[in-house]
Amino acid sequence: MNILTAEHLQKAYTEERILLKDAAFSLQEGEKVGVIGVNGMGKSTLLKMIAGVEEPDQGAVIMGNHVKTAYLEQTPVLEDADSILKSALKGLDNQDGALEGEAKSMLHRLGFEDVAQPVKYLSGGQKKRVALVNTLLQPVEILILDEPTNHLDNEMSGWLEEYLVRFRGALVMVTHDRYFLDRIVDRIVEVEYGNIYSYPGSYADYVALKMQRQSMEQASERKRKSILKKELAWLARGARARSTKQKAHIQRIEDMLAAEGPMEEKAAELSSVSTRMGKKTIEVKGLSKAYGERKLIQDFSYIFLKGERIGIVGPNGCGKTTLLKLILGQIAADSGSIEMGETVRIGYFSQDNSHMEESLTAIAYVREAAEYIDMGDGKISASMLMERFLFDGTMQWTSIGKLSGGERRRLHLLRILMGAPNVLILDEPTNDLDIRTLTILEDYLDSFDGIVIIVSHDRYFLERLATRIFAFEGEGHLQQYEGGYLDYLRARKERRLPLPDQDKKNQGSKKYEEQKRKEQKERRGRNEAGAKKLKFSYKEQREYDAIEDEIASLEEKLERLDQKIMENATNSAELSGLMEEKTQTETELEEKMDRWVYLNDLAERINAQSGQ
Numbered sequence: 001m002n003i004l005t006a007e008h009l010q011k012a013y014t015e016e017r018i019l020l021k022d023a024a025f026s027l028q029e030g031e032k033v034g035v036i037g038v039n040g041m042g043k044s045t046l047l048k049m050i051a052g053v054e055e056p057d058q059g060a061v062i063m064g065n066h067v068k069t070a071y072l073e074q075t076p077v078l079e080d081a082d083s084i085l086k087s088a089l090k091g092l093d094n095q096d097g098a099l100e101g102e103a104k105s106m107l108h109r110l111g112f113e114d115v116a117q118p119v120k121y122l123s124g125g126q127k128k129r130v131a132l133v134n135t136l137l138q139p140v141e142i143l144i145l146d147e148p149t150n151h152l153d154n155e156m157s158g159w160l161e162e163y164l165v166r167f168r169g170a171l172v173m174v175t176h177d178r179y180f181l182d183r184i185v186d187r188i189v190e191v192e193y194g195n196i197y198s199y200p201g202s203y204a205d206y207v208a209l210k211m212q213r214q215s216m217e218q219a220s221e222r223k224r225k226s227i228l229k230k231e232l233a234w235l236a237r238g239a240r241a242r243s244t245k246q247k248a249h250i251q252r253i254e255d256m257l258a259a260e261g262p263m264e265e266k267a268a269e270l271s272s273v274s275t276r277m278g279k280k281t282i283e284v285k286g287l288s289k290a291y292g293e294r295k296l297i298q299d300f301s302y303i304f305l306k307g308e309r310i311g312i313v314g315p316n317g318c319g320k321t322t323l324l325k326l327i328l329g330q331i332a333a334d335s336g337s338i339e340m341g342e343t344v345r346i347g348y349f350s351q352d353n354s355h356m357e358e359s360l361t362a363i364a365y366v367r368e369a370a371e372y373i374d375m376g377d378g379k380i381s382a383s384m385l386m387e388r389f390l391f392d393g394t395m396q397w398t399s400i401g402k403l404s405g406g407e408r409r410r411l412h413l414l415r416i417l418m419g420a421p422n423v424l425i426l427d428e429p430t431n432d433l434d435i436r437t438l439t440i441l442e443d444y445l446d447s448f449d450g451i452v453i454i455v456s457h458d459r460y461f462l463e464r465l466a467t468r469i470f471a472f473e474g475e476g477h478l479q480q481y482e483g484g485y486l487d488y489l490r491a492r493k494e495r496r497l498p499l500p501d502q503d504k505k506n507q508g509s510k511k512y513e514e515q516k517r518k519e520q521k522e523r524r525g526r527n528e529a530g531a532k533k534l535k536f537s538y539k540e541q542r543e544y545d546a547i548e549d550e551i552a553s554l555e556e557k558l559e560r561l562d563q564k565i566m567e568n569a570t571n572s573a574e575l576s577g578l579m580e581e582k583t584q585t586e587t588e589l590e591e592k593m594d595r596w597v598y599l600n601d602l603a604e605r606i607n608a609q610s611g612q
Contacts, residue, residue: 001029003064003141003170004050009196010058011045019045020056021194027142032164032171034181034203037191038390039406039434043174044074044146046191050172051144070138074146074174074405076131080120084112087119088133099137106133109159110152111316125151125316125351136163145173149180150431153316153457176435178203178460277306277422277450280341282327287336288476289322296322298476300336304423304451311462311485312455314472320455321351323478324425327453347421349413351428358401362391362411365400369418382418389414390437406432413441422450430458459485535606544599551596554589561585 004027012018019042027033027050037043048054049061051071063069078087088103107115110129119127128151135143143164149157157180164171164184175181181188181203188199188206197213199206282304289297296319304310312320325331327338328348356365363383372379386396389410400408409432416424424445430438442464445452456462462469462485469481469488481488536544561582568574 001064002026003029003067004061006050006056006059006061008059009046009049009056009061011042011049011056018194020191020196022059023191023194023196025050025189025196027170027172029141030168030170031187032185033173033187033189034185035172035174035189035191036176036181036206036435038436039410039432040404041191041193043191044404046196047071047144047146047172047174048073050142064141067142068138068140069142069144070135070140071144072128072132072135072146072148075124076127078119078122078127078130080118082119083116084119084122084130085115087130088115088137090134092134092137103133103137106136110156129156132160140169142170142172143167145171145175147174147176147432149175149177149457151316151428154313154459155315157457157459176430176433176438177458178435179458276343278341278343280339280343281306281451282341282344282423283339284327285337285339287323287326287338288334289319289326289331290334290476295476297326297478300478302470304453306451307449309445309452309465309467310454311466311469311488312453312472313457313462313469313485313488318472319476320472321427324348324427324453324455328425344423345419345421346423346425347416347419349416349424349426349429351431356400356408356412358399360400361397362386362400362403363396365411366415366418369415370420373418373420385418386414406434406437409433410437417444424448424450424452426452426454426456428456429454430456430461536602540599540602543595544603547592547596547599551589551592554585554592557585558582558589 004025006023006025009020009023009025011020025046035043035046045054048071049056051069052061053071053073079090082090084107085100085103088107089099092099094100104115107130110133112126112129119130122130132145132148135145148160152160157177161180161183171184173185185202187201188203190197190199190206190210197210199209201209284300284302284304287297287300288295300323312323314320322331326333328346329338363386366382366386370382372381373385383396387393391411391414395403395407400411403411413429413433429441433441438461442461445465452465454462454466464484466484467482469483469485470478471481471488471492473479481491483491561578565575565578565582568578
């Protein structure tokens with residue numbers, strides 16, 4: 001049943017900045033919708049209109065009878081004098097105290113121990129989490145959430161995922177978290193150049209369906225231009241507008257000329273630019289930092305190597321940002337040292353954009369870093385690079401104060417890259433960046449030949465980029481894991497590690513200490529010069545020889561199943577069995593691909609050892 005309909009929506013802030021033009025949106029009972037799009041296109045504005053916080057210039061939002069909504073805005077404003085608990089219960093019917101226990105439980109899951117603490121002492125991210133609890137506690141049919149995963153660590157995001165999956169009402173949310181979208185939503189809505197496009201399914205389905213839509217639009221545009229070319233030739237031959245038929249023909253040509261072709265999607269094209277780095281990079285030795293009795297970092301040593309992609313993970317408040325600030329020299333260590341190579345040039349993308357001078361124009365802000373940048377095959381101006389990064393001529397001369405939060409993040413990132421760093425330190429880089437910009441940034445980092453150090457709760461971003469993970473485990477201990485985020489999760493599962501908040505409690509146990517000694521022995525064994533020579537076992541060699549054919553066979557099977565599914569779309573009994581077989585085959589293929597990655601990595605190391 002349709003519980004919300006928005007029709008003929010028009011919204012513009014200036015003549016140049018048109019967010020929506022004759023757009024439509026609808027929501028079914030129990031439906032879960034993810035809203036995506038480039039920053040500044042109108043995602044948050046759409047949510048505000050659905051929530052009744054903002055009125056469209058034209059059009060209407062029609063809500064079903066007795067349908068209630070709860071809205072989490074991007075940057076909530078709370079009363080400084082209220083306590084955390086009072087803010088979480090604000091506006092709710094809690095006369096019998098029934099909601100208080102639930103509120104405390106939610107706040108605890110989101111990292112709050114002292115719920116009597118005044119809100120005025122909280123950071124912006126903490127205030128967002130308090131507002132999230134208040135929104136979730138409201139008895140409504142529609143939840144409207146703007147960037148709910150910002151400032152949540154992985155454990156908190158997992159809890160919110162489960163909550164929203166179980167939520168029986170409808171959901172409309174803006175988020176850049178692609179894993180979150182895949183897990184929760186059953187429809188993707190994209191706001192793009194004033195239009196609203198709807199795609200059924202998950203984020204992965206959206207990517208495929210959007211490519212199909214764009215291909216169809218481009219094919220239609222090519223056909224329109226081909227016909228128009230012939231018609232213009234007819235006109236050029238001297239067609240006389242005497243008969244009604246000829247007049248209608250000419251009118252059709254004029255209509256075709258006036259018609260707008262499909263808007264081409266701009267891409268934030270980034271070429272990888274960095275300053276040359278010498279042999280010495282960043283060497284951390286015996287680093288420790290504590291605040292009072294709370295030990296954040298204990299005896300951490302590591303040499304960052306050129307080309308490394310390091311991900312740093314852990315719960316909020318464990319010391320991730322502190323580690324970055326120690327490396328940057330913004331705070332002093334209690335003990336240990338950090339040695340920087342003379343050629344190291346750091347670009348730091350911080351969580352906080354408050355240092356940006358709002359009266360500056362966007363282009364003036366970028367030019368403070370550099371007027372020109374050497375791209376290897378020639379120089380490029382700040383203005384040209386801004387064009388590539390989705391800042392057109394009008395936006396370049398817009399003051400920072402008039403940019404959206406996401407546009408400011410994009411501008412801040414561009415300025416950092418304009419400085420041609422050879423070490424990039426990214427502290428929660430995915431916060432407020434739209435998905436398209438994230439994918440371009442990921443491609444940029446693929447070709448970046450310097451060091452990248454990432455603190456992030458975005459599992460997709462970490463899995464896409466990180467080649468080594470450092471996880472905060474226990475009191476100040478940083479544990480090293482090889483591979484991306486999923487490798488890290490698998491390794492933790494294999495080691496049967498306790499949850500981070502249990503680590504300290506178990507640290508003195510015999511089992512824990514034995515595990516630590518075993519790990520140290522394994523590390524020493526890997527690092528010894530006379531380590532045992534690597535080679536395939538007989539079973540691994542046979543598996544390695546056959547695995548590519550097995551993967552190809554599974555991929556062909558999936559193609560055949562997809563064809564059968566299309567042929568039996570109306571046969572529910574047959575379709576159910578086919579879908580089950582497809583799921584099982586996809587699981588087998590994923591396992592084979594994981595094994596293929598491991599065997600190929602081992603083969604490369606064996607070959608490298610043989611060549612020494």
